[in-house]
Amino acid sequence: MANEKRASPSAYGYSDEYEYLRICPTCYELYETARPDGEEQRCTCRPAGKRWPHRDFNQRAMLCRCCGLNVLPSGSRWSPYFCRECRLLAMGVSVWNRRLVFPTGRHSLMHAWVPKTPSAARSDHGNEVEAQAAGVHAALQGIEHGSDGLWHWYALVMPRNLQHFGLEGDVSLLEYLEAVAAGAPALSTRLEAFDGLCRFFQPSLRESERKN
Numbered sequence: 001m002a003n004e005k006r007a008s009p010s011a012y013g014y015s016d017e018y019e020y021l022r023i024c025p026t027c028y029e030l031y032e033t034a035r036p037d038g039e040e041q042r043c044t045c046r047p048a049g050k051r052w053p054h055r056d057f058n059q060r061a062m063l064c065r066c067c068g069l070n071v072l073p074s075g076s077r078w079s080p081y082f083c084r085e086c087r088l089l090a091m092g093v094s095v096w097n098r099r100l101v102f103p104t105g106r107h108s109l110m111h112a113w114v115p116k117t118p119s120a121a122r123s124d125h126g127n128e129v130e131a132q133a134a135g136v137h138a139a140l141q142g143i144e145h146g147s148d149g150l151w152h153w154y155a156l157v158m159p160r161n162l163q164h165f166g167l168e169g170d171v172s173l174l175e176y177l178e179a180v181a182a183g184a185p186a187l188s189t190r191l192e193a194f195d196g197l198c199r200f201f202q203p204s205l206r207e208s209e210r211k212n
């Protein structure tokens with residue numbers, strides 16, 4: 001854990017409170033072992049421990065659901081799913097599609113907007129309400145599908161990242177982010193990841209176009 005003169009993992013969100021976090025070689029979620037305070041974060045392969053007192057759920061941190069290159073604080077219902085770069089891209093896609101395609105955090109429900117209703121429905125108040133309800137329904141489905149898809153995508157992008165940085169097996173978060181920092185993936189790597197995410201989501205994007 002010596003501080004070499006490499007690019008800093010802190011540029012990728014790392015901080016000392018994450019020193020016990022490791023990347024599970026099976027599900028790629030972060031988990032902890034041997035924490036002195038016993039409040040260990042568990043990955044999806046391990047049974048959940050007792051509920052921690054100061055968080056909405058037992059998670060200290062997770063990696064960006066799009067690029068997997070940044071660690072993000074977690075444990076709150078306000079916690080983000082994406083690093084700053086990926087979040088901007090995700091929001092852009094939602095704006096372009098006039099609906100929430102990629103939820104950007106657990107609180108997405110509150111950030112979902114009602115997609116524009118068809119103009120024909122505007123003359124009649126009753127129809128308008130109905131159409132808006134349909135819009136809300138569609139947005140909610142988008143979120144459900146969206147978060148699911150994000151987790152599936154993450155399980156695809158992580159093994160690629162690990163391979164790219166020459167890592168395998170059970171690696172610590174610090175080791176991983178040091179490799180990320182040393183490899184200094186520029187914005188282009190994130191764009192590539194985001195492009196992959198969009199292509200991964202393509203069937204659902206097309207589906208939503210058909211419905212609208």
Ligand SMILES: [Zn+2]
Pocket residue numbers: 024025026027028029043044045046
């Ligand atoms: Zn696991």
Ligand SMILES: [Zn+2]
Pocket residue numbers: 064065066067068069070082083084085086087190
């Ligand atoms: Zn990202």
